[in-house]
Amino acid sequence: MVHSVTARRRWVAAIGFLSVSALALSGCAQSQRDSGGGGQQGGTLTFGAAGAPKLFDPFYATDGETFRVARQMYEGLVGFKPGTAEVEPALATKYEPSSDGKTWTFTLRENVKFHDGSAFNAEAVCFNFERWYNQKGAGQSDAVSQYWLDNFGGFKDTPDKPSLYKSCTAKDAKTAVIELNEVTSQFPSVLGFTSFSISSPDALKKYDADNVQAAGDAFTYPAYANEHPTGTGPFKFSKYDKANNTVELVRNDDYHGTKAKLDKIVFKIIPDETARKQALKAGDIDGYDLPNAADWAGLKTDGFNVAIRPAFNVFYLGINQKNNPKLADLKVRQALMYAINREQLIKSQLPEGAKVATQFMPDTVNGYNKSIPEVKYDVEKAKSLLAEAGATDLTLKAYWPSEVTRPYMPSPKDLWGAIAGDLQKAGIKLDVVTKPWNGGYLTDVDNGIPDLFLLGWTGDNGTAHNWVGTFFGRTDNRFNTGASAWGASLASDLAKANSEPNEGNRTKLYEEVNKKIMEQYLPAIPISHSPPALVFKSDIKGVVPSPLTDERFGSASKG
Structure with missing residues (x-):
């Protein structure tokens, strides 16, 4: 299977995008197995997905469609408490750091088996870490191992780009000791990311999991990623029916915890949001993610359950300074911010x-700076700044994406229309390009082609570094801050904050960085935080809305 490069930075990946789709079970008797936890047993949940998954190996995933499916099949050492960004044990029952914060000891669950029947233990944990750290060739690409690069840095054979990871030792079957090269605020919460789920070593070896091949900007993935994903989760992979645009998972009867109530989950791929709504009303699916806000009231009136998540995201207008030298002037970037009527x-x-x-994080994240004022809409101020910068004739190439819905960006076309209208009122000329999200948009953004672009982020966890560190912690980012005089300084400030062991001091450092980002650097324009929703038929129970869009369906029931 060949996939085009869809993203090089995690902040656009659709971990921020979770739509669970379930195809209604027709004419099939429900089993009444005891899966624990009470509630109706059996049945099939059909959830309308907005797009096809890239693959099924979570380590190589960069898109929300893959993550949504993978979350049901895989588990990591830690996870997130349902409905929160709070870290909790998963495959590990507890975890303890050394006094210097560089060595972490994980006590593992016992009597856990992978879907292929092989045993989960400390050796399996270390096998996974060493697999990630030892990626070769195409496996080291940003488009392939993006999460590792963004969170752990380099690989074993890239001494010029050191890694956060140092080693993993299986002290005994239920004890894994992980050593880091430096302290980070991200650990151990980063291990709750779906990318760092634990796979069966036997299956990884049997199906040649690391055999990724590159052909230009496209990559070919091995059998493990396409046909044999093997985790420890409550559901197992059954099939990907491309002819019918469905992915089917089945209940894992050997699951170590409370067994899933459902027999199956079917993710039915329906790219158009209106078509997903029609499918829900017709009874063809049981739910979908990100219903249009204009439809919430009507869906509730029609008897559907609209579950609203907290606004744990940010929508922004990205600025690439590479192509137009006028964008390197802070006054021009400030003019863009004054020109957008964000309240309206x-x-x-x-x-x-x-x-x-x-700023680039919500107020629920430690490091949010309450003293940063809201910049009010002022078109005359925008015009004045452009004049001061000698940029009254400014023409910018601007991109907005089609064939996509995001928690922070429910209708890209309408949002772009409002933003474009505001920029034009300030005298800014726009050369507008529209491309499908996974059909050229992200690739062009990653290659630095547009001057302006719409993007956003849904947090992976509650740490400040997951927000501003992900955006600006590397100078080779899509904002091209490495070409700026201040890019290295910003990355250095973020690295210092991330490695500060004292939480209070660390919070203050991030507050200072946020102030610098907005007042001195302004590499992009933060626009809004908005609460996304997901919708289900009234007979679907047990799904807990997550601020991380980390909904898992082992607890779901139907009927």
Whole structure:
């Protein structure tokens, strides 16, 4: 299977995008197995997915469609408490750091088996870490091992790019000791990311899991990623029926925890949001993610359950300074911010509960700086700044994506229309390009082609570094901050904050960095935080909305 490069930075990946789709079970008797936890047993949940998964190996995943499916099949050493960004044990029952924060001891669950029947133990944990660390060739590409690069750094054979990871030792069958090269605020919560789920070593070896091949900007993935994903989760891979655009998972009867109530989950791929709504009303699916905010009231009136998540995201206008030298002037970037009527955009385009973003993280994250003021819409101020910068004739190439819905960006076309109208009122000319999200948009953004682009982020965890560190912690990012005089300084400030062991001091450092980002650097324009929703038929129970879009369906029941 060949996949085009869809993203080089995790902040656009659709971990921020979770739509669970379930195809209604027709004419099939429900089993009444005891799977624990009470509630109706059996049946098939059909959830309308907005797109096809890239593959089924979570380590190589960069898109939300893959993550959504993988979450049901895999588990990591840690996870997140349902409905929160709070880290909790998963395959590990407890974890303890050394006094210097560089060595972590994980006590593992016993009597856990992978879907292929092989045993989960400390050797399996270390096998996975060493697999990640020892990627070769195409496996080291940003488009392939993006999460590792963004969170752990380099690989074993890249001494010029050191890694956070140092070693893993299986002290005994239930004890894995992981050593880091430096302290990070991200550990151990980073291990809750779906990318760092634990796979069966036997299956990884049997199906040649690391045999990734590159052909230009496209990659070919091995049998493990396409046909044989093997984790420890409550559901197992059954099939990917491309002819019918469905992915089917079946219940893992040997699951070590409370067994799933459902017999199957079917993810039915329906790219158009209106078509997903029609499919729900017709009874063809049981739910879908990110219903249009304008439809919430009507869906509730029709008897559907609209579950609203917290606004744990940010929507922004990206700025690439590479192609147009005028964008390197801070006054020009400030003019863009003054030119956008964010309050009106929120009122007209986003759901109730959305609010203007003053920085690149929501106020629930430690490191959010309350002293940063909201920049109010002022078109005359924007024009004045452009004049001061000698940029009254500014023409910018601007991109907005089609064939996509995101928690922070429910209708890209409408949002872009509002933003473009505001920029044009300030005298800015726009050369506008529209491309499908997975059909050229992300690739062009990653290659630095547009000057302006729409993107956003849904947090993976509650740490500040997962937000601003992901965006600006590397100078080779899509904002091209490495070409700026301040890019290296910003990356250094973020690295210092991330490695600060004292939580109080670390929070202050991130507050200072956020202030610098907004007042001195402004590499992009934060626009809004908005609460996304997912919708289900009234007979679907047990799904807990997650601020991380980390919903798992082992607890779901139907009927």
